[in-house]
Amino acid sequence: MGFDLKNTTNIQTIVSQMQCIYFVSTQVMVNLAGRDVTDVFHGMHPDYVYSRLPAFHIGNLKNYEESESTKAYRQLELEIEREGLYKTRYSYYVMKIIISFLMLAIAVSCYVQGYYNNWTSLQILGSLILGMYFWQTAFIGHDAGHNGITHVRIYDHLIGVLVGPIMTGISIGEYQLTH
Numbered sequence: 001m002g003f004d005l006k007n008t009t010n011i012q013t014i015v016s017q018m019q020c021i022y023f024v025s026t027q028v029m030v031n032l033a034g035r036d037v038t039d040v041f042h043g044m045h046p047d048y049v050y051s052r053l054p055a056f057h058i059g060n061l062k063n064y065e066e067s068e069s070t071k072a073y074r075q076l077e078l079e080i081e082r083e084g085l086y087k088t089r090y091s092y093y094v095m096k097i098i099i100s101f102l103m104l105a106i107a108v109s110c111y112v113q114g115y116y117n118n119w120t121s122l123q124i125l126g127s128l129i130l131g132m133y134f135w136q137t138a139f140i141g142h143d144a145g146h147n148g149i150t151h152v153r154i155y156d157h158l159i160g161v162l163v164g165p166i167m168t169g170i171s172i173g174e175y176q177l178t179h
Contacts, residue, residue: 036064039073046151093149096140100167103133137167145175 032040080086110126113119143149144160160172 039070039077042077044146046147088149088151090149093140093143096136100133100137100140103129103136107133134168137163138170141168141170141172141175145172 107126107130110122110129112126114122114124114126140149141160141163144156144163147153147156149156149159157172160175164170164172164175
């Protein structure tokens with residue numbers, strides 16, 4: 001394309017094009033402009049996305065040599081993939097959701113019982129458990145926002161919509177834009 005990455009207008013044009021085609025944070029694009037993003041990209045995208053990359057190619061880094069830490073990181077990542085450690089255990093998420101709903105039920109029960117029985121410490125306990133519910137549920141939303149549950153974008157987005165706005169009040173779209 002011939003873009004000069006030092007030119008802010010060109011960066012904004014690239015970012016705008018990327019956002020139209022692929023839902024991505026502006027800040028991420030600007031922070032990574034002009035850098036080798038091979039490992040960052042690989043860590044955040046499934047294999048089928050690579051076929052779309054040629055449309056976004058704007059140039060190559062000159063005089064780039066891999067550091068020893070980059071080589072070691074890539075070797076470690078290959079070992080992790082070979083061991084199957086990136087595979088999702090769906091039972092983990094089922095249990096996480098069940099436990100989250102149990103925490104919500106206990107939190108509401110403690111708070112309501114504390115309110116009607118004028119027992120402040122029970123209300124405080126309910127509030128603490130409610131905080132833990134939001135904390136744990138936000139982790140599910142985080143994983144969905146990074147396509148880390150099913151690894152299928154639409155399914156993870158649907159999970160994010162269910163977990164985000166419905167269970168925590170946090171918009172998955174806003175989360176993805178700012179995280």
